[in-house]
Amino acid sequence: MKNITKSVIALFAVLALSCSVEDVEDRPVIQGIDTPELVAPENDKAYVLLEDNAEEVAERFVWTKATYDGNVEIGYKLLIDVKGGDFTKAVEIGGTSGATQIEVTVKTLNNAIIALGGTPDVLGSYDVKVMSSLAGMEKMMSETPLTILVNPYTGLIPYAFTDWYFVGDATASGWNNNNNNQPLFRSGTNPSLYQFTGFFKAGAFKLISTPGQWAPMYGKGDNGAIVARPTEADSDPSSFEIATEGYYTFTMNTETLKYTLVTYNAAAAATFTTVGIIGDSTPLKWDASTALTQSTFNSHVWSINVLPLNDGKAKFRANNAWDVNWGGNTAFSAFPNNGTSGGDLPVAKSKYKIYFNDLDGSYLMIPNQK
Template sequence: MKNITKSVIALFAVLALSCSVEDVEDRPVIEGIDTPELVAPENDKSYILLEENADNVAERFVWTKATYAGNVEIGYKLLMDVKGGDFTDAIELGRTSGATQIEVSVRTLNQAVIELGGTPDELGSYDIKVVSSLAGIEKMMSETPLTILVNAYTGLIPYEFTDWYFVGDATVAGWNNNNKNQPLFRSGTNPNLYQFTGFFKAGEFKLISTPGQWAPMFGKGDNGAIVARPTEADPDPSNFAIATEGYYTFTMNTETLKYTLVAYDAAAAATFTTVGIIGDSTPQGWDASTALTQSTFNSHIWSLDVLPLNDGKAKFRANNAWDVNWGGNTAFSAFPNNGTSGGDLPVAKSKYKIYFNDLDGSYLMIPNQE
C-alpha cells in the first residue's frame, strides 16, 4: 500500500550544530514508499497464556518489507495497543534490523497485556502494528492493524518473602502506619534475617509487615527478644527505645525471635549528590543511571516508588560515575555479607519499589507494583 505522505530525511541521523542551511538542502533525500503490513498470524487469533510456558514462543509475527527510495537497511519495531488504540502508548514487543519477522515469547506478550491494563484470566482484544525506520528517524507505520485475542495470567513474579517496616516517632513515618514507612533490608541468604543501618530520632518504634495495618507486628521483649503480635486482637508488645538520636544498626531474626540494636559511627561516611540504578534491566541500559530520590530524613537512604525493569542485571552507583558503585548476587534484597557483592544484581521483569542504603550497599527491590 502506498504511503499517502512521503517523508524526507537526511542520510545522516545526527546533524552537527555548525551545519549551514545550504549544507542541509544539498543532502540527498530518501522517500518512504510502501508501509510494512502484517501477514501472519491470521486476524483474530486467540491465545491462552500459561505461566509455566513463559519462556516458550507465543507467536511468530511476519510482515511485508517496507520500501524506501534507495538501497537502505530498515529497522522494524512490533507494537501492541488495546483494540482501537491510537498507538501513542503502545507497548513494544520486539525489534529487528532487516528481518521481517519477530518471535514473541509468552512472557513478553503477557507482560504487554498487563501493562496495557488487561484483566488476567479474561479474553481481551489487542491491535498489533509494525513501524519501519531508517537510523531511527524516518518512520512508517502499518496502516491496518492485526487484531489478536489474549487471555493472560497475572504476570506477577514469585515473591515469597515478608517485608518489615518501621513505625514510631523515632523513624521517618512517625506513628503513622501508612506514611512511606522505611523497610528493613532482608538478607539475601537467610529470608528470616533483617537489618537496617541508619538515622533514628530519640523516641520509640515497632515493626509492621503491612503498611496501613497494625498487625502482624513485632515489638520489644526481654533479653534481646522480639515479641510477635500476629493479629490486632493480640496484646500490644512494648516499644523499642532510642535514648539519643543518631545512627544505629538494628538487626532482627524472625525465626529465632532475637534482635540487636547498636550504635553506628557515620561520622566518616561519604555523602553523594546522586545515587542511581543502572544496567541492561533499567530504562537507560548501561548507558546512564536512573536516579533515585534521596530521603530528607536520612541522606544515606534512596528510593523510587515504582520503576519498570526488564529481565537482566543491575547495579547502584553514585554521582553518575563508576568510581563508587555497589552490586549484589541475590535477587530482591541483601545487606553486607548476606548477598551484597561487587557483581551484578539479577533482575526479573516487573515493576519495582526500590530502596537503597549508601552507608553499606543494602538494597531492597519489591516487585509486582502497580
C-alpha cells in the first residue's frame, strides 16, 4: 500500500512539473524594439536658474514612445548626468507612466545639478536621457543624449543659526579644535539657548563656534556668566571646570550671557544597540532606519557625518523598532520643553550633518554639507 501511495504522489509531481514547464514556455517574451529618444527641448539650450523661480517650470521634456513587441504600458524615467557621463550615477529628474513628456521645475533641475557637483553661478554642460521599462524589466535607454547648459544657484537652504562646539580635555575631542568636536543642541524656540547632557571627564572645556578656529569662543566668567572672545586678538577666557568625571547638563544663553552646569543622574537611563533616523525624507523612507554612529566617548550620543535628505518628515528610533522613538516639531534643532514633541520633524532637501542624544531626545541637523 505504501508503494502504491508513493507512486501516485510521484505521478502527480511529474504532471505538475510538466504543466509548470509548459506554462512558462507558452508565455510570450516581451522584448524592446525601439528606444525612446528625446525630441525637445533643442540641443545645447541654456538655462540660468534663479531661486526666486524655484517652483516654476524650467522645461518640458518630450520624447518618442518606446516600442515593445506587445501591447503594454511603458514607464519612463528622465535622467541627467554630467556631460560625457556613463549614467551609472545619473540623477532622476522625473518619471511618468505611459506619458511621453514631463515638466521639470527649476528647483528639481537645480537640485540635480548641485547633486552632480555643479558649481553655482557657473554654466556647465549636462546630458539628459530617457529610460523606458516594463515593471522594472526590459529597460531601454536613449542612444543619443540631449545636451543642455545649466547655470545653477547654490541650492543652500536658509540656516541663520550659530552652532557651538566643545573643546577641552573634559570632552571627546580634547584640546584639538578640529577633531569631530561635539556640538551643543540648540533650542527649537530660542536660538540663543543651548544645552548638552552627557558624559564629561575630569578636566576643563570651552566653547568654539567654528571648528578649526579658536575664536569666536566662550569661556567661564564670574557668578554664572559666560565670557566672549570675539577674535583671536582678544584675551583668552577661563575654562569651565569638571572636578569629577560623570554626567552633567551644561546650558548657556548667548543673549543673557549666563550658563548652568549641574550633575545628571544617568544610572537609570536605557542603553540602545542602535539608533537611526527614519521618515519619507530619508533614503529608506518609512520602511527602515538609516543607522547613526554611536560615540565611543558617550554611548548616549549618536551622529552621522553627511546624509542627503529630501523634503519631508523624519523621526529617530531605537533598535529598528517603534517601541522607543523620538520626534519634534521644529526644523534643525531642539531639546525637550524647547520646541520638541512626539511629532514628525520637518525636513528640507539638503545634505545634513546629524547629531542625536538619546538621554533627552535632543537633535541637531546642520544642513548645506558638501
